[in-house]
Amino acid sequence: MAKGMASKAGSEAIEVREKILETACDLFYRHGARAVGVDLVVEKAGVAKTSLYRHFGTKDELVAAVLERQDLGFWHDWDRVAQAHAGDPRGELDAQLDWIGDRAGQPDYRGCPQINIAAEFPEADHPARKVAIAHKRELRRRLRLIAEQLGAAAPDLLAGQLAVLINGAFVSTQIFAPDEASPLLRRAAAVLLTADASPDRDAPGPEEPAYSGAPKR
């Protein structure tokens, strides 16, 4: 009609695909993937439904592609921070926790997309759920790398604790004050790090020493 278009058989093909992905990312995140129909996606994206199904096959695959896109975006931000703190693993970890906490504190934040979509599709073999699980494994893997660079005594345990902390921040944000997540994350991580450095004091297995604070009564 009255649209400015670039090309058809060549570059616009990926432009249309990108437009669909971008629109679906936004709609699925704000309202949930199951609550948003493909008709709404194509309408908001300004494309034809045939284009959506040519590029993605099924809606389930579209959901998976959305998660893959968000996965890429997340690690892109992560890598930028990592490069800015090359050779300084402690500084990098703090910086990673900072932007993660800041993002989770944004007013339009509705939780981690990977976690949300995984909650919407409990079937173990759903393509989107596979992406989400791979994403969380990658998070733990990267945290373990940082822990190893730090010379942690128990890098795998430390990475697991940090992963739990980050995922917990993602879902706890809804009940926190806006700027509470970031400092809480940093502080808890710092505590876990110092504890790893002195395992004899803080992590002697299931039997911990009695709490050393002053009891109320």
Place this chain on the structure above:
Amino acid sequence: MAKGMASKAGSEAIEVREKILETACDLFYRHGARAVGVDLVVEKAGVAKTSLYRHFGTKDELVAAVLERQDLGFWHDWDRVAQAHAGDPRGELDAQLDWIGDRAGQPDYRGCPQINIAAEFPEADHPARKVAIAHKRELRRRLRLIAEQLGAAAPDLLAGQLAVLINGAFVSTQIFAPDEASPLLRRAAAVLLTADASPDRDAPGPEEPAYSGAPKR
């Protein structure tokens, strides 16, 4: 037809309601609330659709009622543990983390129902989402009570950290080994507690001392 029934206008009314709730709890948790239609609920529950709508009004209200039921069940288990450790806040906290971690490690565990349903219904005024948020606030409130009984230096901060930890364990279970969650929870909590007891060392605000572990290179 060939069903053994007790009474009608009196006690069966709540029996029918209870049967619907129980069935919906199971189906919603396993497959997601949006993926399960009311027809399936009434079929599996062996009741009439009219009964469902007489008791709950709308499906959204049924979802909220399911979450309220699970909320009650959760605090019921919590209270049992709390009573078993009356006057011993440290022992209670460990015990609470134990059963929570154990539950999250079960093979049929699919995450915290409150978190999952909240992810399925992002609208802020959805009745089920209100229940889920109230549940998470209650969790933090109870943790703060324990922290205060422990004589924590910063009970609110400590409770926030523990809440993040627990919520993180709920969602991280999918990528963990089955029996990893419980010890990880206990250990991380122990570390946070000892850190609270000596805030001068571990939590001096945004500026932490340099990591004291031996760097890799």
Place this chain on the structure above:
DNA sequence: GCCATTCGATACAGACCTGTCTGTTTGACA
């Protein structure tokens, strides 16, 4: 300058979903 491919637009099929309505049965209670 022709042709294959992609695009938009739209109608359609078939299934499913929520919620309502009608009619019948059943058990408690006065």
Place this chain on the structure above:
DNA sequence: TGTCAAACAGACAGGTCTGTATCGAATGGC
């Protein structure tokens, strides 16, 4: 024994969803 509230069974309305089919238009490669 008669009344009434609740349950069952099932059809039904109206909407929505995914996915397919059809059509004309535009475009870049050859």
